[in-house]
Amino acid sequence: xxxxxxxxxxxxxxxxxxxxxxxxxxxxxxxxxxxxxxxxxxxxxxxxxxxxxxxxxxxxxxxxxxxxxxxxxxxxxxxxxxxxxxxxxxxxxxxxxxxxxxxxxxxxxxxxxxxxxxxxxxxxxxxxxxxxxxxxxxxxxxxxxxxxxxxxxxxxxxxxxxxxxxxxxxxxxxxxxxxxxxxxxxx
Numbered sequence: 001x002x003x004x005x006x007x008x009x010x011x012x013x014x015x016x017x018x019x020x021x022x023x024x025x026x027x028x029x030x031x032x033x034x035x036x037x038x039x040x041x042x043x044x045x046x047x048x049x050x051x052x053x054x055x056x057x058x059x060x061x062x063x064x065x066x067x068x069x070x071x072x073x074x075x076x077x078x079x080x081x082x083x084x085x086x087x088x089x090x091x092x093x094x095x096x097x098x099x100x101x102x103x104x105x106x107x108x109x110x111x112x113x114x115x116x117x118x119x120x121x122x123x124x125x126x127x128x129x130x131x132x133x134x135x136x137x138x139x140x141x142x143x144x145x146x147x148x149x150x151x152x153x154x155x156x157x158x159x160x161x162x163x164x165x166x167x168x169x170x171x172x173x174x175x176x177x178x179x180x181x182x183x184x185x186x187x
Contacts, residue, residue: 011112015119023120024178025113027127027134031142032108037077037129040101041084044133047096048088057083074168077128081152086161090132090154098136105137117142124148126178128170132159148177 029035038061046054060083068076085093117123124146125138131149138144151164166173 010110010116013116015115018116018119019121021120022122022124023117024124024126025117027125027129027138031110031113031117031125032105033110034108038080040104040129040133041080043100043104044093044096045084047100048092049084053084073128073170074173077150077168077170078163081130081150081163082161084161085130085152085159088159090157090159093132093159094136097133098140101133102137102141105134106141114142122146124181126169126174128168128174130163146181148181 025031028037042054042057045057049056057080060079064076064079064083066076067079123142123144125134125142125144125148127134127147127149129149130152131147132152134149135147138147148169150168153160153162153164166176169177
């Protein structure tokens with residue numbers, strides 16, 4: 001019989017004396033109170049692509065939800081990424097990620113998680129969200145040293161809407177990315 005180790009909830013964690021510690025946190029449901037990234041995808045779709053892109057995302061969102069809950073989390077997120085990013089200029093996505101998204105991410109920040117995360121000397125965020133969408137906020141506003149997120153494929157300065165290998169950072173892909181980032185043995 002395997003022993004299951006449970007950790008205390010973040011509100012029971014001390015934030016004092018953690019300057020030499022490394023914090024690794026997920027974004028949705030951990031650093032952010034909300035568990036859904038859909039509102040942030042919708043913001044990017046509207047700010048970069050206008051109302052037509054937002055409508056396209058809204059039309060595909062039921063399919064994304066069905067795939068997410070009944071097929072795989074990865075499949076649902078891929079639909080959101082495609083509907084939001086396909087054909088967009090990378091520079092436009094980065095601009096919205098720097099100028100618009102931080103206000104909304106900051107308002108959803110979990111105060112107890114932030115208290116512990118900010119007390120640590122090194123900070124890493126691991127997320128299924130596209131790195132291009134979250135990195136500016138996480139590094140510039142939360143002081144993250146490392147952001148591991150899903151990589152969106154690009155071609156000639158535009159997002160293709162597809163994701164690079166290893167795919168969406170969920171499950172095994174997320175664990176593998178974390179192991180690779182913190183590998184201490186020469187590989």
